[in-house]
Amino acid sequence: MxxxxxxxxxxxxxxxxxxxxxxxxxxxxxxxxxxxxxxxxxxxxxxxxxxxxxxxxxxxxxxxxxxxxxxxxxxxxxxxxxxxxxxWRRIQVVAEILRGGYSLGVTGSHGKTSTTSMLASIFIAAQTDPTVLLGAELGLIGGSAKVGQGPYRIAEVDESDPLFRFLELDVAVVTNLESDHVSPDGQARPNYHASFEALQDAVRSFAGRARHVVYNGEPGWRLLDGLTQGRPRSSFGLLQGDCHAARMALEPFGSHFELVWQGQTLGPVRLQVPGEHNIVNALAAAAAALVAGVPFEAIQQGLYQYTGASRRFEKVGELNGALIVDDYAHNATKLWALLRAAKNTGLRVRAVFQPHRYGRSEQEWPQYAQALEQADEALILDVYAAGETPLRLTSAQIAGRIVEHLRSSGRAAHYDSWDNILSYLRQTAAPGDLILTIGAGSVYRLGRLLAAHKEAV
CATH class of the missing domain: 3.40.50.720 (NAD(P)-binding Rossmann-like Domain)
Known part of the structure; x- marks a missing residue:
């Protein structure tokens, strides 16, 4: 002790x-x-x-x-x-906890929280009473952590912490990998790797220490094939891989598909969260569970009972008949996938986006703008600094460039203050609208203020 x-x-x-x-x-x-x-x-x-x-x-x-x-x-x-x-740093404590049982850890640039949450839901459905560590709250476990009595220990592993490379897991899941959390000036910082090569090397070490690796085998993530070699491994992907989907159908707020594992169709899966990206997350979780020996019936049940983690397409409430949804999407790929899923609802998408961190926003603002083209209207807030100071561009310059790009593409876009955007949405929210509050900073509060208002005054 x-x-x-x-x-x-x-x-x-x-x-x-x-x-x-x-x-x-x-x-x-x-x-x-x-x-x-x-x-x-x-x-x-x-x-x-x-x-x-x-x-x-x-x-x-x-x-x-x-x-x-x-x-x-x-x-x-x-x-x-x-x-x-x-x-000890946080990740070292996570390592200590994971050593206490059969360990499963999920890392990657996108989908970590959702995949880990789905994995937790599967193991709960299998009645294994797992211990769970998440980076967000999950209603199913009543918070961000679950203290279980069973042998399984499941954790979301943040790739922004360079020490994640030293974890030793029974099953390591790598969802994807981009140059997120990479320093724009080549200087390593607490939340940034010095280079994309340094981040790739950390993933290679993370995978190399695992007993079994589950990785994204889709063509768009081909670099993961090289980073995960040398260990027993299984791939997943939307249309290809050891674990993939067949007869897939998207619905406004969910999907269904047949799950294929190692060439055999195991049966139907239904999700209550929208978008192709969540099907991919479900396939990653299913593959890890199958490697660990979980029955398919528990995978079916666990994936169906998953209705989303906190700030992952979270339905916050309504205002004047408009649906208000909050999402953590804080980099360009997440933003693109979120807005693609939102458009599939058939509602008028009104996106309130708060860029997160100056280092990331200075690099990704053109990709933000391209992703936001999918929205019917984009409302841009100041950068949420998260303790950083501007390197070259100010909040107004970053927002201005996004707005200029969108307007040149014929999209409705505005940069304004928190109070003005809040007032504007209270006055204009209407049935058929989907108001999305998006970002890793404080923007979630805006959606909750709108929902608390219920009716415009």
Whole structure:
């Protein structure tokens, strides 16, 4: 038994780690700059939480846990180094938890949360009582983490943390790979790899340490074939791979298809989440479950009972007959897939997009603009900085370029303030509209404010 102290314990991921460490019999405490409903819930479960950061919190602690975003110069962290106290980053705790059972981890540039959530739903349907770690809340498990009594441990693995390369898993899933979380100036940072080559090397290491690799075998992700060689492996893909779909049909808010595994049609699968990208996510989850020996009937049930994780095409409510949906899509590929699925609903798509991080937005704004061409109307907010400062372009310049591109393509597009966009949508929301709030920052609040309004005043 160890005493783990978690800095930033009020975060969605760290709070989940705290619960699982306590379930595994350890003493757990933590601190955060602000207390919240989440930290109060942890205290009710016997986890002591301090407000603020102080070296005094380290008394009796065996391991200090901090996210990669916390600098070594922070006094609590610096004192731990001075005392010779082990300092672990979040991913190292994830590794410790996964070592406690049969482990399945999902990484990639897109689809991590949805694929991991689907995988959790499958193992719950199989009555295995898994332990689960997610980067978002999932209604099925009542939060971002589930403390299970069974042997299976399932985790979403964030590829932005370079330390993910050292995880050792029974089944490693790689959904896809793009140059997201890659530094625009070649300098490695806590949430950026120095180069795309460095990110690829980390994925190669991640796959090379697994007992079995499940990877995306679609032609668009051909580089994964080279990165996953040398280990037992299985591929998945929409139309090809060891696990693929046949007789696929898209519906406005879901889909159905036949699941094919190693040349054999196992049976029908129905999803309650929209878009081809979610079929691919389901195939990845199904392949990993089949490798682990889960019966197909549990895969059918688990995929059907999955209705989405928090901020993944999440239906927030309505305003004047308009449907309000929130989604985390924060890079160009995610944005494209989301808007493609949204158009398939047959509703008028009104997209409120908040670019996320300056480094990413400066690189991807042309792709954002192309993806947003699928919307009937695009409303652009300022960049959500996430602690970054502009490198070359300001928020207004990034938004202005997106709007200029869209208007030149004949699309309705506007850059405006939060308050003005909120007021505009309250006045114009109407039946037949699908209002999408999109981004990894604070934009989710706007959708909830609209839904709370219910009727324009």
């Amino acid at each position: 160890k005493h783990y102290h978690l800095m930033g314990i009020g975060g969605i991921s760290m709070s989940g780690l705290a619960r699982i460490l306590r379930k595994d019999g350890h003493i757990v405490s933590g601190c955060d700059s602000q207390l919240s409903d989440l930290t109060r819930a942890l205290e009710r479960e016997g986890i002591r939480v301090f407000q603020g950061h102080s070296p005094a919190h380290l008394e009796g602690v065996d391991v200090l846990v901090a996210s990669t975003a916390i600098k070594d110069s922070e006094p609590e962290l610096a004192t731990a180094h001075t005392l010779g106290l082990p300092v």
